[in-house]
Amino acid sequence: MGKKAIVIYNSKRGSTKQYAEWIASELDCTAVPLINFDYGSLDRFDVVIFGGWLRGSGIVGFDKFRKQIVGCEDKLILFVTGISEYNPANYQQICEINFKDGVNMQNTLLYFCPGRYVPGEVKGLDKFLMAVSKKVLLSGTTDKESAAAANSMVDAIVNGVDNVDERYAKQVIRAALRRLRDE
Numbered sequence: 001m002g003k004k005a006i007v008i009y010n011s012k013r014g015s016t017k018q019y020a021e022w023i024a025s026e027l028d029c030t031a032v033p034l035i036n037f038d039y040g041s042l043d044r045f046d047v048v049i050f051g052g053w054l055r056g057s058g059i060v061g062f063d064k065f066r067k068q069i070v071g072c073e074d075k076l077i078l079f080v081t082g083i084s085e086y087n088p089a090n091y092q093q094i095c096e097i098n099f100k101d102g103v104n105m106q107n108t109l110l111y112f113c114p115g116r117y118v119p120g121e122v123k124g125l126d127k128f129l130m131a132v133s134k135k136v137l138l139s140g141t142t143d144k145e146s147a148a149a150a151n152s153m154v155d156a157i158v159n160g161v162d163n164v165d166e167r168y169a170k171q172v173i174r175a176a177l178r179r180l181r182d183e
């Protein structure tokens with residue numbers, strides 16, 4: 001019997017779900033919303049892929065998920081969706097915020113997949129946080145590179161953006177296949 005994988009995702013506006021479905025389709029496995037996942041079934045899988053969206057560099061839903069997978073961290077591959085540009089500083093911040101509390105995540109692979117943002121669909125806390133982010137971005141840049149990245153992010157907040165692209169799912173698929181094949 002071959003090794004088995006599962007994709008568990010937390011999606012609010014669809015981009016994380018889209019990536020989860022692409023990954024599951026390529027791996028011939030199931031994609032399950034986090035809210036419907038049965039943690040008791042974790043031991044049946046050799047590779048567990050978790051996808052979540054970013055809010056302030058925090059992977060939404062991951063804190064709850066992480067507490068339930070203690071002892072299974074070596075099976076885990078993470079992907080996150082967001083609208084900020086990927087760069088090493090963002091990656092480091094995501095790791096610092098999400099891999100804390102003494103949980104061993106050193107063997108966990110983390111991949112960034114560009115997401116989608118439609119301002120008209122955002123309400124409540126998310127709308128407030130995006131307004132605050134916009135103000136912070138406009139007030140805090142000093143060098144040209146940072147200013148360009150900040151302006152790009154402000155444009156995405158104001159006008160929306162859709163950078164969802166199946167090619168970003170391929171990096172997660174390759175990592176999962178290596179683990180499924182013991183490479």
